[in-house]
Amino acid sequence: MKIDFIPIDYDHFEFNKRDIIKVIGRTDKGKRLCLFDEIDSFFWVLLDKKLSKEKIKSAIKKIEKVRIKEEGKDIKAIKIIPVEKNFLGKPVTALKIFTKNNAEMKVLANKVESENFTVRGNDLNIITRYIIEKDLIPSYWYEVEGDILTEDSLDFGGIQKSLDVEFCLKLKKTKVYDQFEKSFNPKAVAFDIECDDISLGEGEILMISLASSEGFKKVLTWKKPSHGRKPEYVEILKDEKEMLEKFSEYVSKISPDFLVGYYSDHFDFPYIKTRAEKLKAKINLGIDGSGLKLTKGKNVAGKIKGIVHIDLLNFIDTAYSQYMQSETLSLNEVAKEFLGEEKVKFEFKHSSKMEDSEWEKYYEYNLHDSVLTIKLFEKMWPDLMEFSRVIQEPIFEVSRNGMSKNVESYILHNLKQFNEVPEKKPEHDELSERRNRERYEGAFVFEPIPGLYENIAMFDFTSSYGSVIVTYNLSKATLLEKPEKDAYSIETLGKKVYFSKKPGFLPEILKEIISKRKQFKKELKEKPDAIKKARSNAFKLLANSYYGYQGFFGARYYCVEAAAASAAFARKAIQEVIEKITKEKHKVIYSDTDSIAFLRGKSSHEEIKKLLEKINKGLPGIMELELEGFFKRGIWVTKRTGEIGAKKKYALRGEDGKLKIRGFETVRRDWCKLARDTQNRVIRLVLDEGNEKKALEYVKEVIKKLKERKIDKKEILIRTQLKKPLSEYKAISPHVIAARKMIEQEIPIAHGSLIEYYIAETLEKKKLVREKVKLPEEKGEYNLEYYLTKQILPSVENILQVFNVETKNLVEGKKQTTLGDF
DNA sequence: GAAGTGGATATACC
DNA sequence: ACTGGTATATCCACTTC
Numbered sequence: 001m002k003i004d005f006i007p008i009d010y011d012h013f014e015f016n017k018r019d020i021i022k023v024i025g026r027t028d029k030g031k032r033l034c035l036f037d038e039i040d041s042f043f044w045v046l047l048d049k050k051l052s053k054e055k056i057k058s059a060i061k062k063i064e065k066v067r068i069k070e071e072g073k074d075i076k077a078i079k080i081i082p083v084e085k086n087f088l089g090k091p092v093t094a095l096k097i098f099t100k101n102n103a104e105m106k107v108l109a110n111k112v113e114s115e116n117f118t119v120r121g122n123d124l125n126i127i128t129r130y131i132i133e134k135d136l137i138p139s140y141w142y143e144v145e146g147d148i149l150t151e152d153s154l155d156f157g158g159i160q161k162s163l164d165v166e167f168c169l170k171l172k173k174t175k176v177y178d179q180f181e182k183s184f185n186p187k188a189v190a191f192d193i194e195c196d197d198i199s200l201g202e203g204e205i206l207m208i209s210l211a212s213s214e215g216f217k218k219v220l221t222w223k224k225p226s227h228g229r230k231p232e233y234v235e236i237l238k239d240e241k242e243m244l245e246k247f248s249e250y251v252s253k254i255s256p257d258f259l260v261g262y263y264s265d266h267f268d269f270p271y272i273k274t275r276a277e278k279l280k281a282k283i284n285l286g287i288d289g290s291g292l293k294l295t296k297g298k299n300v301a302g303k304i305k306g307i308v309h310i311d312l313l314n315f316i317d318t319a320y321s322q323y324m325q326s327e328t329l330s331l332n333e334v335a336k337e338f339l340g341e342e343k344v345k346f347e348f349k350h351s352s353k354m355e356d357s358e359w360e361k362y363y364e365y366n367l368h369d370s371v372l373t374i375k376l377f378e379k380m381w382p383d384l385m386e387f388s389r390v391i392q393e394p395i396f397e398v399s400r401n402g403m404s405k406n407v408e409s410y411i412l413h414n415l416k417q418f419n420e421v422p423e424k425k426p427e428h429d430e431l432s433e434r435r436n437r438e439r440y441e442g443a444f445v446f447e448p449i450p451g452l453y454e455n456i457a458m459f460d461f462t463s464s465y466g467s468v469i470v471t472y473n474l475s476k477a478t479l480l481e482k483p484e485k486d487a488y489s490i491e492t493l494g495k496k497v498y499f500s501k502k503p504g505f506l507p508e509i510l511k512e513i514i515s516k517r518k519q520f521k522k523e524l525k526e527k528p529d530a531i532k533k534a535r536s537n538a539f540k541l542l543a544n545s546y547y548g549y550q551g552f553f554g555a556r557y558y559c560v561e562a563a564a565a566s567a568a569f570a571r572k573a574i575q576e577v578i579e580k581i582t583k584e585k586h587k588v589i590y591s592d593t594d595s596i597a598f599l600r601g602k603s604s605h606e607e608i609k610k611l612l613e614k615i616n617k618g619l620p621g622i623m624e625l626e627l628e629g630f631f632k633r634g635i636w637v638t639k640r641t642g643e644i645g646a647k648k649k650y651a652l653r654g655e656d657g658k659l660k661i662r663g664f665e666t667v668r669r670d671w672c673k674l675a676r677d678t679q680n681r682v683i684r685l686v687l688d689e690g691n692e693k694k695a696l697e698y699v700k701e702v703i704k705k706l707k708e709r710k711i712d713k714k715e716i717l718i719r720t721q722l723k724k725p726l727s728e729y730k731a732i733s734p735h736v737i738a739a740r741k742m743i744e745q746e747i748p749i750a751h752g753s754l755i756e757y758y759i760a761e762t763l764e765k766k767k768l769v770r771e772k773v774k775l776p777e778e779k780g781e782y783n784l785e786y787y788l789t790k791q792i793l794p795s796v797e798n799i800l801q802v803f804n805v806e807t808k809n810l811v812e813g814k815k816q817t818t819l820g821d822f
Numbered sequence: 823g824a825a826g827t828g829g830a831t832a833t834a835c836c
Numbered sequence: 837a838c839t840g841g842t843a844t845a846t847c848c849a850c851t852t853c
Contacts, residue, residue: 299838404839435837442841443836464836465840544836548839555839563840593836593842640845648835648843663834663844670832670846720832731830731848769847790846 001169004028004177005035005144006184007136008257009308010127010394012039012102015156019101021130024165024287024306025257028141028182031166032255034287034306035144036156039130041105043122044421045095045112046087056082056093059117063097066111075104075111087120087421089477089504094120094421102126120421124412131392132413136174138395139388141182145173164252164287165306179389183531186381188213188258189251190373193268194366196350198748200267201274204240206351207363208247208272211370212254213378219363220246225356234363244272244281251285251307258308258395259285260377262331262369265311265400269302270294301400308396310384312376315399318406319383319541327669328754335372338379344368386534390542403545404552410542411509411557418505423476423556434553440493440564444571446578446591448636448645452690452802453589455600456652457608458628459581459615461573463514463540464594465547468569469562470511471621475550476559478504492568497561506550506557513543514622570594573623580615590636590650595628597652605630630655633687637798646798653687665795672758674715675791678702682796692803699796703810706787716782716791719754734759737770745775759786 009024023035047059060080068075079098084091097112099105109122124132131137146169149160160168189212197203207221219234220243230236237243251259261268273292276283283291287306295301302309316329326333332343346365354362387398391406392413398406412422426434461467468474472488480487480498487498517539524532549555551563574596578588581598590597600608609627616625634652636645649663665671666680678699685695705711720735726743729736738757742749749755759772760780766772769790774780797807 402838407839431837439841445835445842460836545839548841550839551841552837552839554837567841595836639843646844662836665845668833668845723832729830733831733847735832794845 001148002143002145003033003169004141004182005033006141007035007138008186008394009306009396010130010138011305012126012130013159014101014103015159017100019126020156021127023136023171026184026186027166032164032287032306034160034163034165034168035146035171036149036160036168037130037134037136037171039126039133040098041100041102041126042096042098043105043109044085044120045097046118046120046421047082047093047095049091049093051093056095060095062115063095063112063117066108066115068107068111073104075099075107077108084419085421086419086505088423089418089420089502092421120424123425124422127394128409128412132416134174135176137176137389137392139184139385140179141177141184143175143177144169144171145175146171159288162288163306164255164289184385186213186257187254188260188374188377189216189254189256190260190262190370190377191247191251191264191268192261192366192369192373193271194362195271196352198267198750200270201278205243205271205275207366208243209366209370210247210250210254211367211374212256213374214254216250216254217367217371218250219367220250221363223351223354223359225359227356231360231363233367240275241279241281244276244279244283247272248281248283248285256307258310258377259304260310260312260373261302262373262376263311263313264309265299265301265314269309269311270300273302299400301396303396308394310377310395310399312373312380312399315380315384318402319380319387319537331369331372335376339372339375341372341375343372382530382534383537386531386538390535390538403541404549404555407542407545407549408556410513411506414509414512415505418508420505425556426554426558431553434558434560437553437560440551440560440567441571442567443593444574444591445593445647446588446596447647448590448650450636450638450645450798450802452686453599453634453636454632454690456589456597456631456634457586457600458595458597458631458652459577459612459625460595460628461570462624462626463517463543464570464573465566466510466514466543467621467623468566468573469546469550470507470514471623472565472569473499473501473504473507474559474562474565474569475499475504475506476557476562477506478502479559479561490565490568490572492564493561497565499562499565510543510546511622513539513546517543573619577615577625580618581611584611586611589634592648597631597634597650600630631660633690635683635686635799635802637802640794640798651683651687659684659687669754670718670720671795672716672718672787672791674702674706674711674787675795677715678792679795679799682799686799686803692800692805695796696800696805699792699800699807699810702792703788706792707784709781709784711782711787713758713776713782716758716787717756717776718758719756722749722753722755732770734770734773737773738775741773741775741778759783759790 005025005027007023007025011022013020019039021037021039027033063077077097081096083094083096085094099108109119113119149168149170151161155170189210192209194206195203206223207219210218217233222237222239222243224236237246285304285307290305293303295303326337335341344365346361384395388395391398391409393409415422478500480500483498487500489496489498520532520536524536547566550559581588586598588598612627631652631654636650639646652660661667666676681698682695686692722739726739735755738755739749756776757773760774761783762772772783793807800807
């Protein structure tokens with residue numbers, strides 16, 4: 001039979017010692033379908049290209065003789081074929097060595113490697129290999145053809161009987177549809193739990209909420225107010241165990257493609273798993289009746305067979321966080337930014353101390369978290385789907401992997417067109433060697449002259465490093481061992497490095513990424529839609545991560561020379577542009593990595609655009625400069641120490657009215673709100689009027705209020721992230737003290753928490769800031785001197801200094817407010 | 823015990 | 837450890853006088 005199908009989840013099992021891949025997805029009629037497909041297992045042995053036929057034959061013979069006999073197993077190659085392949089761009093004769101199955105392949109490959117053969121391809125994930133071999137890419141629509149596996153079919157040992165899907169198909173043929181022909185709205189359900197104790201499985205789960213894409217909403221609990229009244233969406237069960245089983249029952253009934261949580265890999269999922277095991281509650285959500293699983297390894301992930309568990313937090317981190325305004329990735333802030341909606345406000349207390357009247361609010365709070373999560377999922381679905389399509393890995397993977405892994409997956413899935421054998425993952429020794437390498441020189445940053453400037457234009461390179469890599473063909477495979485005349489070369493790492501001019505596969509792959517990004521960006525502009533936007537963004541992220549990937553120690557295609565040369569060529573390129581702009585009589589005032597700000601002077605927009613065109617004509621390869629924008633005014637300040645201009649710190653008012661603030665305390669979350677807001681106001685006043693008087697008046701007002709102790713406590717709270725376990729801190733800074741206090745008071749601190757505190761007046765004179773730390777709830781007066789001299793003044797003095805306003809006199813009389821005032 | 827300096831730490835920029 | 841390097845700034849830890 002033929003049917004339209006979209007692959008979502010991949011799994012595999014062994015039957016009769018053969019690997020069978022199960023692909024779970026939906027048909028266009030919304031039915032769940034499982035495809036069964038057999039896959040061959042093989043790895044590569046690389047031989048020298050110049051080897052004679054006899055030598056190749058003898059290598060084959062030698063490998064044929066390799067056998068591993070253990071525990072009744074007899075592992076050996078079942079077929080060996082010599083194939084002409086490329087490895088790192090060079091032709092090689094490769095032996096394709098087939099084994100019975102994946103497990104045997106791994107064992108045999110290791111044994112063959114130990115006999116001094118160069119082995120490759122044995123470290124690919126079996127699902128990745130399947131997708132490459134069979135071209136059945138996740139999240140694309142296919143017309144699939146195959147035989148229905150009837151109840152009594154024994155083709156795969158009758159396993160289809162135990163699968164909770166509409167039907168199973170033994171796959172014969174597939175035909176892919178055009179990516180934009182069909183949309184797909186997945187079934188998804190979000191979940192969230194509430195507990196008294198946040199340490200995994202320590203306490204009981206009080207309630208679980210569910211919210212589905214189809215409008216299903218439910219709170220399951222076994223806790224209730226004494227009067228027994230409850231909202232209609234709440235279902236009260238006998239005990240925790242029954243609640244867990246009910247959860248499983250509801251999810252099964254919904255039969256979703258995705259089970260979505262927020263931070264659920266590290267909390268909700270393992271918590272439910274632990275409690276279910278302890279209480280012997282049956283949670284058989286897997287399509288084969290299996291339970292909740294946690295993946296092994298350092299990064300735990302919750303897994304259910306046939307239902308893709310997604311922890312949205314992970315995906316937000318890799319796909320969005322760099323463009324976001326939110327200062328944390330908490331559900332509350334993220335929902336605010338993406339949905340314009342916040343969490344239900346609720347003050348936690350232990351369930352044993354919960355008043356009757358408070359339960360309803362608690363239920364509502366719990367439900368709303370799931371509602372926000374499902375809404376976020378729907379908002380992010382186009383990106384999840386496009387990431388998966390572009391990178392060609394299942395959504396479970398792309399939603400969890402960082403960009404380096406995603407870049408690598410993209411590369412692996414695109415090797416076929418270059419007939420390339422995949423490079424191996426670095427092993428232990430190699431890893432530590434790479435990690436300990438010396439750092440190479442990175443980007444160029446222009447030292448600005450502090451001041452207020454008018455009529456500024458800014459250019460920047462499109463995909464700067466990416467276009468450098470493509471233009472100069474920088475990669476592991478194109479790096480030349482010896483100097484060559486006709487090659488790209490540059491001085492870096494204390495030597496001259498050379499790269500071949502013959503296009504290498506890695507830069508070629510990147511070239512395609514950049515051109516696709518351009519194409520989709522253009523199409524998006526012409527006819528916007530969410531899918532195109534997502535696709536364009538996926539390519540953009542890939543292009544931007546390619547440089548970092550080549551310098552990342554964990555990369556298969558790691559190459560410091562390529563990474564260092566990328567930075568060196570980029571420095572050269574930007575400096576040449578700075579020279580050109582200067583020659584055109586425009587004063588360059590700032591530049592960082594790939595952008596240049598300069599004074600437009602009396603030149604019109606058109607003239608600046610012409611200048612841009614002129615510069616672009618002279619740029620090599622695919623390098624391209626674009627107009628970032630025109631700005632009315634901008635301010636650059638000195639460093640706090642010394643007279644020289646501070647880098648990475650400036651503020652601009654665009655001609656379009658938009659404010660662009662970089663590096664200032666305003667944008668730093670570890671400064672108190674008062675200092676940030678004051679600075680922000682000062683920047684605005686200065687940029688809008690070009691006049692410091694109002695700004696100065698404003699600062700005086702703030703200081704007056706501060707001295708009169710009229711400032712609200714929440715304005716002076718300082719938030720600092722705890723980035724490692726408390727015991728590992730060598731320097732005991734204020735936020736460490738605050739965290740210690742929290743632990744004393746049994747306030748839970750999650751990994752990576754933002755610690756809030758303020759600096760208070762103390763009875764005795766204390767020298768260190770940390771000795772004056774108090775938690776927000778702790779009674780006390782804010783330390784006037786600290787907030788004046790360490791928060792407010794530092795935040796505005798460099799800005800006012802530009803106008804020769806001395807700020808020292810602003811704090812006069814600060815001493816009157818020490819001990820005597822209390 | 824004050825002053826100076828380097829280290830540890832957090833955060834931002836691109 | 838989960839892309840890279842560049843940069844500012846604070847506060848602690850330690851040395852020196």
